[in-house]
Amino acid sequence: MMKKILSYGVDFTLRPRSATRALMREMERVKLGVGSTVLFALMYSYAALMLHYAGIKPAIKPLLPIKKDRYYLWQSFFTLPWSVTEWYIGLLAVHGICGRQMPHTTLSDLVGPFSFASIVPWLYLAWFPETTIIPARGGDDPPWTPSVDAARQYAAALWTAVLVAVVVKEVYGVSWLRAILAGGARSMILFAMFLPFMR
Numbered sequence: 001m002m003k004k005i006l007s008y009g010v011d012f013t014l015r016p017r018s019a020t021r022a023l024m025r026e027m028e029r030v031k032l033g034v035g036s037t038v039l040f041a042l043m044y045s046y047a048a049l050m051l052h053y054a055g056i057k058p059a060i061k062p063l064l065p066i067k068k069d070r071y072y073l074w075q076s077f078f079t080l081p082w083s084v085t086e087w088y089i090g091l092l093a094v095h096g097i098c099g100r101q102m103p104h105t106t107l108s109d110l111v112g113p114f115s116f117a118s119i120v121p122w123l124y125l126a127w128f129p130e131t132t133i134i135p136a137r138g139g140d141d142p143p144w145t146p147s148v149d150a151a152r153q154y155a156a157a158l159w160t161a162v163l164v165a166v167v168v169k170e171v172y173g174v175s176w177l178r179a180i181l182a183g184g185a186r187s188m189i190l191f192a193m194f195l196p197f198m199r
Helices: 002-014 016-024 029-053 068-101 107-131 133-137 146-172 176-193
Strands: none
Touching: 002 016, 002 029, 002 107, 016 029, 016 107, 016 146, 029 068, 029 107, 068 107, 068 146, 068 176, 107 146, 107 176, 146 176
């Protein structure tokens, strides 16, 4: 399954429409979607733990009442359950927006493509720099200002909205207007539930 997850990760980066069609034909599409989500959450947990032991503090002040020098340690524990919860609520919201237009399309058709559309942008714009650039630079603070840190997160959220719009257009065959609405809703849920707590 790991090989397929990696392969679809690349495909959703380069060819999201064809990747969505291919994944919808997969017998294990639900397993691939859930598996990729859990895997990425674990990767993000590891990144937070690595940042903690490197002595890095969040660039943006956390909302939770946790000291900056301990935040990444705690984040390594709550990343998995919070990520899966946020993913599932986003999944239900997108299906609720588009599912009525195509009654024969089930939630299982959406799980796989939705998962990869939600992961790919954050892999490149969040996880990769946090596990390579920050540790390589060293020091207590990230190598960018809070405004740059916010900008990369906004860019990842926008990319997520675009990919989700492409996915729901393929899965449900809805209008582009409804697809964009679904993509926007997915990113709004992400901002409301994930970004305020993940640093």
